[in-house]
Amino acid sequence: xxxxxxxxxxxxxxxxxxxxxxxxxxxxxxxxxxxxxxxxxxxxxxxxxxxxxxxxxxxxxxxxxxxxxxxxxxxxxxxxxxxxxxxxxxxxxxxxxxxxxxxxxxxxxxxxxxxxxxxxxxxxxxxxxxxxxxxxxxxxxxxxxxxxxxxxxxxxxxxxxxxxxxxxxxxxxxxxxxxxxxxxxxxxxxxxxxxxxxxxxxxxxxxxxxxxxxxxxxxxxxxxxxxxxxxxxxxxxxxxxxxxxxxxxxxxxxxxxxxxxxxxxxxxxxxxxxxxxxxxxxxxxxxxxxxxxxxxxxxxxxxxxxxxxxxxxxxxxxxxxxxxxxxxxxxxxxxxxxxxxxxxxxxxxxxxxxxxxxxxxxxxxxxxxxxxxxxxxxxxxxxxxxxxxxxxxxxxxxxxxxxxxxxxxxxxxxxxxxxxx
Amino acid sequence: xxxxxxxxxxxxxxxxxxxxxxxxxxxxxxxxxxxxxxxxxxxxxxxxxxxxxxxxxxxxxxxxxxxxxxxxxxxxxxxxxxxxxxxxxxxxxxxxxxxxxxxxxxxxxxxxxxxxxxxxxxxxxxxxxxxxxxxxxxxxxxxxxxxxxxxxxxxxxxxxxxxxxxxxxxxxxxxxxxxxxxxxxxxxxxxxxxxxxxxxxxxxxxxxxxxxxxxxxxxxxxxxxxxxxxxxxxxxxxxxxxxxxxxxxxxxxxxxxxxxxxxxxxxxxxxxxxxxxxxxxxxxxxxxxxxxxxxxxxxxxxxxxxxxxxxxxxxxxxxxxxxxxxxxxxxxxxxxxxxxxxxxxxxxxxxxxxxxxxxxxxxxxxxxxxxxxxxxxxxxxxxxxxxxxxxxxxxxxxxxxxxxxxxxxxxxxxxxxxxxx
Numbered sequence: 001x002x003x004x005x006x007x008x009x010x011x012x013x014x015x016x017x018x019x020x021x022x023x024x025x026x027x028x029x030x031x032x033x034x035x036x037x038x039x040x041x042x043x044x045x046x047x048x049x050x051x052x053x054x055x056x057x058x059x060x061x062x063x064x065x066x067x068x069x070x071x072x073x074x075x076x077x078x079x080x081x082x083x084x085x086x087x088x089x090x091x092x093x094x095x096x097x098x099x100x101x102x103x104x105x106x107x108x109x110x111x112x113x114x115x116x117x118x119x120x121x122x123x124x125x126x127x128x129x130x131x132x133x134x135x136x137x138x139x140x141x142x143x144x145x146x147x148x149x150x151x152x153x154x155x156x157x158x159x160x161x162x163x164x165x166x167x168x169x170x171x172x173x174x175x176x177x178x179x180x181x182x183x184x185x186x187x188x189x190x191x192x193x194x195x196x197x198x199x200x201x202x203x204x205x206x207x208x209x210x211x212x213x214x215x216x217x218x219x220x221x222x223x224x225x226x227x228x229x230x231x232x233x234x235x236x237x238x239x240x241x242x243x244x245x246x247x248x249x250x251x252x253x254x255x256x257x258x259x260x261x262x263x264x265x266x267x268x269x270x271x272x273x274x275x276x277x278x279x280x281x282x283x284x285x286x287x288x289x290x291x292x293x294x295x296x297x298x299x300x301x302x303x304x305x306x307x308x309x310x311x312x313x314x315x316x317x318x319x320x321x322x323x324x325x326x327x328x329x330x331x332x333x334x335x336x337x338x339x340x341x342x343x344x345x346x347x348x349x350x351x352x353x354x355x356x357x358x359x360x361x362x363x364x365x366x367x368x369x370x371x372x373x374x375x376x377x378x379x380x381x382x383x384x385x386x387x388x389x390x391x392x393x394x395x396x397x398x399x400x401x402x403x404x405x406x407x408x409x410x411x412x413x414x415x416x417x418x419x420x421x
Numbered sequence: 422x423x424x425x426x427x428x429x430x431x432x433x434x435x436x437x438x439x440x441x442x443x444x445x446x447x448x449x450x451x452x453x454x455x456x457x458x459x460x461x462x463x464x465x466x467x468x469x470x471x472x473x474x475x476x477x478x479x480x481x482x483x484x485x486x487x488x489x490x491x492x493x494x495x496x497x498x499x500x501x502x503x504x505x506x507x508x509x510x511x512x513x514x515x516x517x518x519x520x521x522x523x524x525x526x527x528x529x530x531x532x533x534x535x536x537x538x539x540x541x542x543x544x545x546x547x548x549x550x551x552x553x554x555x556x557x558x559x560x561x562x563x564x565x566x567x568x569x570x571x572x573x574x575x576x577x578x579x580x581x582x583x584x585x586x587x588x589x590x591x592x593x594x595x596x597x598x599x600x601x602x603x604x605x606x607x608x609x610x611x612x613x614x615x616x617x618x619x620x621x622x623x624x625x626x627x628x629x630x631x632x633x634x635x636x637x638x639x640x641x642x643x644x645x646x647x648x649x650x651x652x653x654x655x656x657x658x659x660x661x662x663x664x665x666x667x668x669x670x671x672x673x674x675x676x677x678x679x680x681x682x683x684x685x686x687x688x689x690x691x692x693x694x695x696x697x698x699x700x701x702x703x704x705x706x707x708x709x710x711x712x713x714x715x716x717x718x719x720x721x722x723x724x725x726x727x728x729x730x731x732x733x734x735x736x737x738x739x740x741x742x743x744x745x746x747x748x749x750x751x752x753x754x755x756x757x758x759x760x761x762x763x764x765x766x767x768x769x770x771x772x773x774x775x776x777x778x779x780x781x782x783x784x785x786x787x788x789x790x791x792x793x794x795x796x797x798x799x800x801x802x803x804x805x806x807x808x809x810x811x812x813x814x815x816x817x818x819x820x821x822x823x824x825x826x827x828x829x830x831x832x833x834x835x836x837x838x839x840x841x842x
Contacts, residue, residue, distance in 0.1 A: 037836075038834070038836070039562065039566065039832075039834045040834075056477045056478075056479055057477075057835070058477055058831040063610070063832045065610035065611070065832075066610060066832065069609055069610060070609070072612055075612075077569075077570070078563075078566040078834070095570060097570060129836075130835060130836075131835065131836045134835075141460065142499075145460065145499040148498075149498070149516060149518060188490055188491070189484070189486035189487060189490060190486070191493055191496075397818075410479040411460075411484045411486075411487065413459070413460045413461075413499070414478070414551060414552065414555075
C-alpha cells in the first residue's frame with residue numbers, strides 16, 4: 001500500500017466549496033491535498049446547457065491541476081475516498097492510498113435522491129454530472145430519430161413526450177432549454193415535425209415552481225413556462241415508471257419514454273463510509289465554525305454540511321458553498337495562529353434561474369427581477385462566475401451565436417455510455 | 422416490419438464521399454436517402470486533435486440533418502445497414518427497416534485492421550471514430566494520474582511510455598500532437614514531471630514514415646519527429662502485446678501500458694453482409710464508372726472502392742472520396758437522362774501531414790513543402806475543408822489560443838465508456 005507523506009489539509013471534493021477553500025489555503029502557503037473522483041471542477045449551474053446541446057463539456061469543466069498550476073504546496077489526487085479513519089487521521093482511497101491529514105475538509109457534495117425507489121433510479125435520467133448530461137443529450141436526440149421511424153402515432157408521441165420531475169432551478173432551467181432546443185432547432189431538422197408534436201411535462205410536488213424563490217417570482221416563472229407550451233403539473237409526485245409511461249400521484253398516466261429526474265439530491269455519504277453526526281436532512285451536523293460536531297479538525301461545507309442560519313439550513317447552492325469554503329480556509333489559518341475564531345455568517349447576494357431566451361427570474365438583494373432584465377442579470381452573473389478566462393469567452397461566443405442564429409451546433413449522438421462505477 | 426416508400430438513391434455512409442454525392446444529387450432534386458450509424462459527418466483528418474485534447478468533438482462533427490436542412494427530397498436514417506438484397510433492390514437495417522433503392526451508393530468507409538490479431542485488438546486503442554478519440558484521450562490523461570501514484574520507477578515509466586504503431590499520416594500526426602500535449606502542457610500540470618520522463622515510440626513496418634509521400638518529405642518528417650524526441654522505429658512490426666509491454670519483430674520489448682493502433686484499415690464489409698466482388702485489398706471491384714462489377718445500379722466510392730488509376734488503387738484519403746462522390750452523383754443523373762457516361766478520373770491536388778507546431782509536409786502539385794510553409798499550407802487547407810462556418814471559426818479560435826498561449830483547455834477525464842456494439 002502506498003503511503004503519502006502529506007500532513008496538511010486534505011479537501012475531499014473540488015466543487016465550488018472545496019475549490020474556494022483549497023485556493024484560499026494554497027495562496028497562504030498551506031500544504032493542501034485535493035481529492036476528487038473527477039480531474040475537473042464542474043460549473044454545475046450550466047450543466048443543463050450541456051444536456052440541451054448548447055454548450056460543450058469543456059465550456060463548463062476546468063482541470064483541477066490547471067487551477068493549481070505552479071503551486072507546489074498543492075497536490076491533486078484523482079481518486080475516490082472510501083473511508084476516513086478519524087482516529088489515525090488518514091483518508092483512504094479506492095486506489096489504496098492512505099492520505100494523512102492535519103485538517104480534513106469534507107466538501108463532497110450531493111448525489112441524486114431517488115428516495116429509495118430503485119425502479120425510478122433505473123429508468124430515470126439524472127442531471128448531476130457530466131456523464132449524466134451527455135447521456136441525457138444522447139437520449140433526447142435519439143428519441144427524435146426513433147420518432148421518425150415509429151410504428152404508430154401513439155409510439156411516435158411517446159418518443160416525443162418528455163417528463164421532467166422537479167420544479168427547482170434544475171428542472172425549470174432544463175425544461176426551458178429543452179423546449180427551445182425542440183421548437184427553435186429540432187423542428188427545422190425533421191421534415192414533418194411540428195412544434196405541437198413535442199410535449200414537455202414539468203412535475204413538481206409543491207404548489208409552485210422554484211419554491212426557494214419569492215412566491216411572485218415562482219408564479220412568473222410558471223406563467224412563462226406555460227406560455228412556452230410546457231405542461232406544468234403542480235402538487236404531484238411520481239408514483240411509478242415503466243419503459244413507456246410515467247404514473248403521477250393523482251392517478252394520471254403520461255405516456256413517455258423519457259423521465260428526467262431533477263427532484264432532489266441527498267448529501268454524498270461516500271457510500272456510507274462516513275459515520276459522522278448528521279442532521280435530519282442527511283447533511284453533516286456542524287458547529288458555527290463549520291466543524292463537524294464532536295471533532296476538532298474535521299470540517300464540512302457546501303451541500304454536504306447542514307449549516308444553520310436563523311434557524312434554517314442554508315440552501316444547496318454554489319454561493320453559500322463558496323463563502324463557506326473561503327471561511328473554512330481563513331478559520332484553519334486563524335486556528336493555526338492561535339487566533340480567536342468567529343462564527344460563519346452567509347451573506348445572501350441573491351438567487352437566479354433562467355426560463356430560456358430573454359426570460360429569467362432573479363432576486364438580487366431587495367430586487368425581484370423578471371423577463372429580459374432578469375435574463376441579462378442571469379447572463380452577467382453566470383459569465384462572471386465561470387472559472388477561467390477562456391471558458392468565459394467560449395461560453396459567451398456560443399451563447400451569442402445561438403442567440404443570433406437560433407442554431408445549436410452540438411447536436412450529435414455519441415456511441416459512448418456511462419462508465420460503470 | 423416498417424416499409425419505406427422511398428425509391429430514389431440510397432447512400433450508405435455520410436463520410437466525405439457519401440456526403441458529397443448526397444449533396445450533389447439533392448441539389449438536382451433527386452430523391453436521396455442517407456443511412457449512417459452516426460448522426461454526424463466527421464472531419465476525420467482532425468480526429469487526432471480531439472484525441473490529443475486540442476479540439477472538442479463538436480469542432481469536427483457536423484449533424485447530417487443540419488447539412489440537408491430544408492431539403493425535402495433528402496431523408497436521413499440513423500441506422501446500421503445489415504444487408505443488401507440486390508435482387509429485390511432493398512437495403513435492410515438493424516432496426517428492421519427495408520429501404521428500396523433505384524440506385525445504391527456504397528460509401529461505408531473502413532474499420533481498423535488488426536490483421537486478425539484479436540490480442541492486439543483487445544489491448545490497442547484505435548483512432549478511427551469519435552468514440553476512439555475520446556477513449557484514447559481519457560486513457561492518456563489517466564496514464565499521467567497513474568504515473569503520479571505508481572509504486573515503482575519502472576511502473577511509472579510504463580505509464581509514461583506511449584507506443585504508436587503506424588507511420589502513416591494518422592500515426593505521425595498523433596505522435597506529433599501527443600509530444601506537444603506532453604511537453605508543452607502536461608509537464609506544467611504535474612510537479613516533478615520532466616520532459617524526458619515521457620517516452621513516445623513510433624513503430625512503422627516500412628523503411629520510412631509517410632510512405633504515401635515523396636521520399637524526401639518522409640525523411641523530413643522523420644527528422645523532425647526525432648528532433649521532438651520521438652523514438653522512431655522503422656522496418657518493425659508488432660509481434661505481441663500484454664498489459665504492460667509491446668514486443669516488436671526484432672525481439673525488442675517496449676514496456677508500456679499504451680498501444681495506439683494506426684497501422685492500417687480495412688474496407689467496411691458491413692460485417693460480411695455484402696457479397697460483392699472484391700479486389701485483393703478488400704475494396705469493392707468497380708468499373709471505370711465506379712459501378713460495382715456485375716451490377717448496373719450499385720456504386721461504390723471512397724475507401725471502400727478499389728478505384729484503379731494508371732494501374733494503381735487510389736489512396737484511402739478524403740480528396741479522392743469527395744471527387745468520386747460528386748462524380749457518381751453526376752453519372753447517375755446522366756444515366757437517368759440517357760446521356761453517355763465518361764469514366765472517372767482523379768485529379769490529385771496534393772497530400773499533407775503535420776508533425777506539430779510550425780511543421781508539416783505537403784506535396785502540392787509539383788511542390789514539396791516542409792517546415793513552417795508546409796504548416797501554413799496545412800492550416801489553410803484544413804480550415805477550408807471543415808464543413809460549416811461555425812466549426813471553422815471555432816477551430817480557428819482554438820488553434821489560435823493554443824498557438825499563442827500553449828494551453829489546451831480540454832484536458833479532463835470523463836467517466837464515460839465506449840458503447841458496446
